[in-house]
Amino acid sequence: MRWWGRITRRAPISEATDNHEDPSSAHHEATAGRWVDAGPASAIESDSAVVLDSDATGLDDPIALFHTADGEFYCIDDTCTHEDASLAAGWLEDCTVECPVHLAAFCLRTGAALTPPASEAVRTYPVRVTDGHVWVLVEQ
Ligand code: FES
Incomplete structure (x- = not known):
């Protein structure tokens, strides 16, 4: 059995909001929504997460960007769908995060709630890495 890796970094990155250019214009197919620059991929430690707050995304609620041990971003x-807890402060293993409060697990790929007490999925957001920067698609 592999132990959960405690997420070691949790910091808002609202300063990443300066550039809201759509990376699809240069490198990707056109996609509805707005791409948010979450900063350099190298600045997000492996096996950790950062929070993009409302100032960064324009959304009402914060979103969490995870960098898994195998180098993937999700x-x-x-916010956990069970109660008010930050999933970025949880435990990360492979493509699953465990809520730090009551330990519900969520799939980072699909957002599905995998274990109780949560039963409702969290929303997922497409992520791309372009020219060393992580971009998150935030639909309006
Ligand atoms: S607050 Fe997340 S499982 Fe209860």
Whole structure:
């Protein structure tokens, strides 16, 4: 059995809001929504998460950007669907995060609630890495 890796970094990155250019214009197919620059990929430690707050995304609620141990990036709502807890402060293993309060697990790929007490999925957000920067698609 592999132990859960405690997420070691949790910091708002609202300063990443200066550039709201759509990376699809240069490198990707056109996609509805707005791409938010979450900063350099190298600035987000492996096996950790950062929070993008409302100032960064324009959304009402914060979202959490995870960088898994195998180098993948995933983004989901930061707030647990069971109660008010930050999933970015939880425990990360592979593509699953465990809520730090009551230990419900969520799939980072689909947002599905995998274990009780949560039963409702969190929303997921497409993520791309372009020219060393992590971009998150925030639909309006
Ligand atoms: S607050 Fe997340 S499982 Fe209860």
